[in-house]
Amino acid sequence: MHFFNINKKYAQYKGSKACIISIPYEHTVSFMAGCDLGPSAVLHASANVELYDEELQFKPHIYGISHVDVADFSEDHDANLKYIGKEFLKHYKSGKFIVSVGGEHSITIGLLEGLKQVEEDVSIIQFDAHADLRSFYPPSKKSHACVMRRASEMFPNTLALGIRSMGEDAASYIKKNDYPILYAKDLFEMSDKEVQEYLSKVIRNKKVYITFDVDVFDASVVSLTGTPEPGGLGWYQTLRILKHIFKKYDVIAVDVVELIGRESPTKCAFNTALLIRKMLGYKFLSFQN
Numbered sequence: 001m002h003f004f005n006i007n008k009k010y011a012q013y014k015g016s017k018a019c020i021i022s023i024p025y026e027h028t029v030s031f032m033a034g035c036d037l038g039p040s041a042v043l044h045a046s047a048n049v050e051l052y053d054e055e056l057q058f059k060p061h062i063y064g065i066s067h068v069d070v071a072d073f074s075e076d077h078d079a080n081l082k083y084i085g086k087e088f089l090k091h092y093k094s095g096k097f098i099v100s101v102g103g104e105h106s107i108t109i110g111l112l113e114g115l116k117q118v119e120e121d122v123s124i125i126q127f128d129a130h131a132d133l134r135s136f137y138p139p140s141k142k143s144h145a146c147v148m149r150r151a152s153e154m155f156p157n158t159l160a161l162g163i164r165s166m167g168e169d170a171a172s173y174i175k176k177n178d179y180p181i182l183y184a185k186d187l188f189e190m191s192d193k194e195v196q197e198y199l200s201k202v203i204r205n206k207k208v209y210i211t212f213d214v215d216v217f218d219a220s221v222v223s224l225t226g227t228p229e230p231g232g233l234g235w236y237q238t239l240r241i242l243k244h245i246f247k248k249y250d251v252i253a254v255d256v257v258e259l260i261g262r263e264s265p266t267k268c269a270f271n272t273a274l275l276i277r278k279m280l281g282y283k284f285l286s287f288q289n
Ligand SMILES: [Mn+2]
Pocket: 128, 129, 130, 213, 215, 216, 227, 258
């Protein structure tokens, strides 16, 4: 099945400007399970997403959106992440804009391990309710709660938006390293201009990778997520920030993780699929001019 149920000619791998990678991986989840079913829920919901973007006034899929699966995982978490990174790199090297759909957040470690092999100066922007900056969280140094700690070891310029939960070790790491964060509570009070000024101060590279944990959203947008927290970002505020980032920087890849693939409420998978179409539109907007 093609994403957004697009016509076959727009879904061909060859020539497609974007490739969506489904990564139905769940291994280290600590609270609510089911994010291995996230990618198929998003794929099915995407068939109901309108192809035309009313804000951007074009259909993003005309630039080609191919779709591949990464499956057949083993019991070995580190080996699985390595495999995910290898698959990502294969598609990234083809020059396409990559959208990886998880799966639990630990897949980002694998994806960045792949990216690291070919890119150095990339800023990693995390949208998330949780800091994910633990040095270790059972059962692994590469668990979902350690994602950004591992990311910051690979890419020195990492930052976070929408954070509203963390452990004490993360808090002291943030303090010690002057780690750049826009907390959810601050985003509620900041103007778009203030957010943009902050981002231009802390983003140090032209190339950007976005890791988007859907739990950054308020539960009115997405509630089916592994570790929900109240007080998340709204739909429009999130889109305005994303649009700005896509416009100002060269976003080379994104991942969208932690959606639980249950049928109800259906809005969660639909809104996640729509988020992906929005980001594809922001990415392709430059082709329109
Ligand atoms: Mn999270």
